[in-house]
Amino acid sequence: MTIREVATTPFPDQKPGTSGLRKKVPVFQQPGYAENFVQSIFDSLDGFSGKALVIGGDGRFYNREVIQTAIRMAAANGFGLILVGRGGILSTPAASHVIRKYGAFGGIILSASHNPGGPTEDFGIKYNISNGGPAPEKITDAIFARSTAIARYLTLDAPDVDLDRDGETIVGGATVRVIDPVADYAGLMESLFDFDAIRALIGSGFRIAMDSMSAVTGPYATEILERRLGAPAGTVRNGVPLPDFGGHHPDPNLIHAKALYDEMMGADAPDFGAASDGDGDRNLIVGKGIFVTPSDSLAMLAANAHLAPGYARGLAGIARSMPTSGAADRVADALGIPLFETPTGWKFFGNLLDAGKATICGEESAGTGSDHVREKDGLWAVLLWLNILAVRRQSVQAIAAEHWARFGRNYYARHDYEGVDAAAADALMTELRARLAGLPGTAIGVLRIEAADDFAYLDPVDGSESRHQGIRILFEGGSRTVFRLSGTGTSGATIRVYIERYEPADGDLGRQTGDAIADLIAAVEAIAGITRHTGRTAPDVVT
Ligand code: G1P
Ligand code: ZN
Numbered sequence: 342m343t344i345r346e347v348a349t350t351p352f353p354d355q356k357p358g359t360s361g362l363r364k365k366v367p368v369f370q371q372p373g374y375a376e377n378f379v380q381s382i383f384d385s386l387d388g389f390s391g392k393a394l395v396i397g398g399d400g401r402f403y404n405r406e407v408i409q410t411a412i413r414m415a416a417a418n419g420f421g422l423i424l425v426g427r428g429g430i431l432s433t434p435a436a437s438h439v440i441r442k443y444g445a446f447g448g449i450i451l452s453a454s455h456n457p458g459g460p461t462e463d464f465g466i467k468y469n470i471s472n473g474g475p476a477p478e479k480i481t482d483a484i485f486a487r488s489t490a491i492a493r494y495l496t497l498d499a500p501d502v503d504l505d506r507d508g509e510t511i512v513g514g515a516t517v518r519v520i521d522p523v524a525d526y527a528g529l530m531e532s533l534f535d536f537d538a539i540r541a542l543i544g545s546g547f548r549i550a551m552d553s554m555s556a557v558t559g560p561y562a563t564e565i566l567e568r569r570l571g572a573p574a575g576t577v578r579n580g581v582p583l584p585d586f587g588g589h590h591p592d593p594n595l596i597h598a599k600a601l602y603d604e605m606m607g608a609d610a611p612d613f614g615a616a617s618d619g620d621g622d623r624n625l626i627v628g629k630g631i632f633v634t635p636s637d638s639l640a641m642l643a644a645n646a647h648l649a650p651g652y653a654r655g656l657a658g659i660a661r662s663m664p665t666s667g668a669a670d671r672v673a674d675a676l677g678i679p680l681f682e683t684p685t686g687w688k689f690f691g692n693l694l695d696a697g698k699a700t701i702c703g704e705e706s707a708g709t710g711s712d713h714v715r716e717k718d719g720l721w722a723v724l725l726w727l728n729i730l731a732v733r734r735q736s737v738q739a740i741a742a743e744h745w746a747r748f749g750r751n752y753y754a755r756h757d758y759e760g761v762d763a764a765a766a767d768a769l770m771t772e773l774r775a776r777l778a779g780l781p782g783t784a785i786g787v788l789r790i791e792a793a794d795d796f797a798y799l800d801p802v803d804g805s806e807s808r809h810q811g812i813r814i815l816f817e818g819g820s821r822t823v824f825r826l827s828g829t830g831t832s833g834a835t836i837r838v839y840i841e842r843y844e845p846a847d848g849d850l851g852r853q854t855g856d857a858i859a860d861l862i863a864a865v866e867a868i869a870g871i872t873r874h875t876g877r878t879a880p881d882v883v884t
Contacts, residue, residue: 342497342513344417349373355488357481359686359828361467363453366403369464375407380494382468383418385483389446391421395439397431398451399557399620400582401458405429409501416513417495426522429504432557432621434718435526437473452620455592459585474691474715523564533651534728540571542731548611549576552601555583556591558617591618593625594884617719623707624719628737634753636666639703641744644672649728660699663796664823664839666751684798684810692802749846752857756880758836766834769874785864789817819843
């Protein structure tokens with residue numbers, strides 16, 4: 342088969358964000374757009390000739406088309422083996438595992454995570470390296486640089502590969518192998534957790550509600566929870582992945598998974614509720630009558646992880662993104678292990694996991710995971726919770742209450758202002774940055790600012806530095822607010838404000854979060870002038 346060199350011209354907007362390149366589908370449908378980006382990835386890599394590449398996605402609209410494009414281009418560029426999930430499906434954590442298990446050179450994951458899907462909604466392409474994790478900034482910067490100068494891409498003429506049948510096809514010089522997207526991942530989960538104990542818990546009448554949000558975890562959750570762990574049929578809701586996620590946002594939070602939340606707060610609630618996002622890396626945990634914030638979930642999982650066989654040896658360390666609450670810090674302290682504070686985005690955890698410095702990682706944005714893969718992992722968090730519940734035989738509520746009584750409670754909320762004019766958002770951040778030096782010592786109502794900075798991270802493994810990762814305003818007593826702009830949005834800017842108040846173990850642990858952080862919310866406006874800059878008087882989303 343002859344390799345074709347197709348002339349192309351650069352698109353100016355192919356800069357990967359927090360998690361790969363995300364754009365509206367019509368942007369990706371422009372002739373050459375996906376091809377340019379995929380070629381820019383390959384041009385930024387060295388030494389993959391004859392090696393394996395994993396390709397899969399979350400099943401959203403345009404997934405299958407880009408998979409066929411990527412297969413032809415990977416073959417034309419010299420990959421020897423291309424592993425593709427059946428139906429074009431691989432959840433993000435499953436893709437990470439497949440890359441690691443088969444020793445692949447890397448992987449291309451097609452997803453826009455929790456963003457909506459459909460002909461006018463979002464699509465995304467992300468490159469993961471051989472450790473199974475998102476490409477570090479060194480590589481994403483190179484991809485962007487390449488995309489601004491690209492003049493040709495390589496492809497070949499070959500019929501579409503049948504993605505719906507397991508087996509091998511030859512495309513150019515490459516073998517394309519369609520694999521079961523679930524089996525390897527389910528096996529990994531079985532190796533980490535005590536499936537017998539969870540099965541016994543379920544057998545005792547413990548009821549689970551898992552909302553897969555018509556996204557990629559449907560087949561994974563059905564196989565693991567219903568087939569392997571014996572939960573009754575119907576435990577997994579919205580379990581069939583749909584190209585438009587049924588018209589919903591596949592984002593497991595209290596707004597988009599409201600039906601599940603309402604059920605969990607009701608009189609006849611199941612014992613445990615969970616949801617996952619578009620590509621399966623996020624999780625929502627709701628016990629009967631209690632929502633567990635992702636920051637708390639990270640802390641509670643870390644404090645109890647030793648109860649699961651895969652973590653019985655203990656944790657080497659915990660890592661959290663900077664905006665994530667400090668709840669995990671107190672657990673790390675009690676366990677006598679290091680706590681790493683990284684910029685937002687899973688790519689910053691990779692080095693720590695590879696170096697064995699951290700075992701468990703998490704972000705406030707519903708991401709939790711461990712060194713079993715190099716992505717956050719929604720079902721992993723669900724299964725670790727179930728393993729802990731199976732051993733402790735207490736309710737989620739009781740586990741949370743005991744946790745707070747030991748470590749204190751970090752009341753926490755995130756306020757998002759979405760679709761804000763980008764120039765106004767930039768002006769807000771610039772103004773805030775300029776005022777940082779003068780803020781310490783200032784009082785706002787009863788609050789006194791202790792420190793203020795623009796977060797920078799020095800990677801302890803490779804020495805790389807990442808600056809401007811969010812503005813932190815730290816108050817006396819351990820409360821804080823953080824301001825940053827989203828790096829995953831596809832229209833305008835999103836301002837994220839993270840608000841946290843620490844209540845010591847002997848304080849009032851049973852308050853409503855809104856009440857507990859009311860004075861901090863008032864301080865946010867005084868500090869940043871969101872209304873003055875954007876005209877907005879309230880956030881669009883509170884999580
Ligand atoms: C958001 C989350 C971040 C997460 C990323 C990818 O990024 O805040 O924690 O890693 O999505 O799932 P942001 O839009 O804030 O840049
Ligand atoms: Zn996701």
